[in-house]
Amino acid sequence: MTLPNWRQILIGVLHRNRKQPYSRYFQLATVRTDGYPANRTVVFRGFLNNTNQLKIIVDSRSEKINQIQHQPFAEACWYFTETREQFRLAGKLTLVGADCDDAELEKARVSTWQELSDNARIQFAWAHPGEKRANPEAFAPSQPDAVTPLANFCLLLLDPVKVDHLELRGEPQNRYLYTRDEQENWTCIEINP
Numbered sequence: 757m758t759l760p761n762w763r764q765i766l767i768g769v770l771h772r773n774r775k776q777p778y779s780r781y782f783q784l785a786t787v788r789t790d791g792y793p794a795n796r797t798v799v800f801r802g803f804l805n806n807t808n809q810l811k812i813i814v815d816s817r818s819e820k821i822n823q824i825q826h827q828p829f830a831e832a833c834w835y836f837t838e839t840r841e842q843f844r845l846a847g848k849l850t851l852v853g854a855d856c857d858d859a860e861l862e863k864a865r866v867s868t869w870q871e872l873s874d875n876a877r878i879q880f881a882w883a884h885p886g887e888k889r890a891n892p893e894a895f896a897p898s899q900p901d902a903v904t905p906l907a908n909f910c911l912l913l914l915d916p917v918k919v920d921h922l923e924l925r926g927e928p929q930n931r932y933l934y935t936r937d938e939q940e941n942w943t944c945i946e947i948n949p
C-alpha cells in the first residue's frame with residue numbers, strides 16, 4: 757500500500773519536532789451523547805502497523821467511551837511548536853477492548869500494553885476515572901502484569917478521511933487539504949489559509 761502524502765509529511769514533522777516531548781500530544785474531539793463537543797489531550801502511540809490509523813490508549817471506564825460508542829466520528833488537532841504547523845485529522849474511531857474478536861487488533865492491543873512504561877500501565881489500576889475522588893490507597897495498587905493487559909485497557913484507533921495541514925511559516929501561509937474517497941484513494945489540493 758502506498759502511503760498517502762499526509763502520513764509521510766506527518767512522520768517528517770514529528771521527527772523535526774522530536775526535541776519537544778509534548779510534540780506527541782494532540783487534542784482529540786468527540787461528540788457527547790447530548791450533542792455537545794468533548795475534547796481532551798491524548799498521547800500519540802504511533803500508527804497501527806502499515807495503516808494510516810493513529811493509535812491512542814484509553815481506559816474503558818472513562819467517559820469518552822460512551823461518546824465513541826454512541827457515534828464514532830472524531831477530530832484530532834495537533835500543533836507543532838518548533839515547525840509551526842497544525843494538522844487536523846477527521847475520521848472514525850475504532851475501540852479495541854478486552855472483548856475484541858479481531859485477532860490482529862487484539863495483538864496490537866497487547867503489544868501496545870507491553871510497550872508502555874510501568875508508570876503508564878499502573879494508571880489503569882487506579883480508581884475509576886471521573887468518579888468522586890477516592891482514598892489514597894486507590895492510587896497505590898500493585899504493579900500490573902507487564903505482559904497481559906488489564907481488562908479496562910483499550911486501544912483506540914483514529915482512521916482519518918480528511919486531513920487539513922496548515923503551515924504558518926511562509927508569507928503567505930500554506931494550507932493543504934487531503935481527502936479520501938470511497939475507493940480509499942487520497943487526493944490533495946492546496947487551499948487558501
Ligand SMILES: Cc1cc2nc3c(=O)[nH]c(=O)nc-3n(C[C@H](O)[C@H](O)[C@H](O)COP(=O)(O)O)c2cc1C
Nearest residue numbers: 781794796797798799813814815818819820821886
Ligand atoms: C499531556 C496529557 C496526555 C494525556 N494522554 C492521555 C491518553 O493518552 N489517553 C487518555 O485516555 N487520556 C489522556 N490524558 C487525560 C485526558 O486528557 C482526559 O483528562 C481523560 O482521558 C478523561 O477524559 P474523558 O472524561 O473525556 O474520558 C492526557 C492528559 C494530558 C494532560
